[in-house]
Amino acid sequence: MxxxxxxxxxxxxxxxxxxxxxxxxxxxxxxxxxxxxxxxTPGNSMIIPVLEDGRIVLILQTRYIDQRQSLEFPCGGKKEGQSPLDVAKIELYQETGWIADDFMKIGSFQALNGLVDDECHVFLAKVVEQKEQQLEDTEDIEVLYRRPDEIDEMIKKNDIWDGQTMAAWSMARHIFFEEKPVAKATALGTLQNIFDDFIGS
Known part of the structure; x- marks a missing residue:
């Protein structure tokens, strides 16, 4: 060892x-x-927000270092006194305008553990209401909606190239694609069914 x-x-x-x-x-x-x-860093929280019809909320923004647009899940850094769940709620609302009535933590990871101590906490969120985005002056974000199978395809084509988004999706995708009767009831199943099925498994 x-x-x-x-x-x-x-x-x-x-x-x-x-x-x-x-x-x-x-x-x-x-x-x-x-x-x-x-x-x-103090760490960050990434949110995979899911609508009642099973579509997933993504954001499109330009990343300074690469100077190109990046499709990602909403994510933000932790500040003093905040819990990972606090950050998830705040960032989801600020970046997308969406409010969720249920959050489920599905895990955490270190994206680059040889160079950076930066733990990312991943949450699945059931979004129910959308208001205006509350963007910071450094942000210019477009909100997009995609099905889980479309996210898989975008990763295969390298249209999604953000490492944290791909890592978070690898932790969550089985929730949407497990071969369970409840998930077969509709094309993807409602998020409530996904939550109930996942928690009860």
Whole structure:
């Protein structure tokens, strides 16, 4: 079994409202001292919002680093004092205008655990009411709606290329495609049936 990597020291090289950049020293498996540089955030929440007819809410926005448009699930960073569920509710409403009456956490993951300490919490949400988006001045977001099978196809074609969105979908898609009678009642089943079936399984 691989050895635990013991931390020897820690220092902050840079901080901003969203993240900190750190330098640690640690004990290597061979006993020598090594340097480790990484970014750390408070974490984030990603939401897979589902309408009563089974369609899923996506957002389209331009990503600065790649300078191209990206189809994603709504997602936002955690602030001090907020729980992952708090963030999910806030970001869903701000980015899409949608309000959900039920949230179900389906897991969490670290998207780039060799470079960034940034845990993403994934929620399935049953949306029931839409109001105006509450976008920040850095955001320009279009709201789109797609069926689960269309999301699969967009990932295959690389139309969806955001890593967190693909990771979240890999955790959630079995809920929509499991071979269960309740899911066969309609093309995709209502979200309430999906929730009831998933929770009761």
């Amino acid at each position: 691989p050895k635990h990597l013991k931390k020897l020291s820690e220092e902050i090289l840079h901080s901003n409202p969203w993240s900190v950049y750190k330098h640690d020293t640690y004990e290597k498996p061979n006993g020598a001292v090594g340097d480790y540089y990484y970014m750390q």
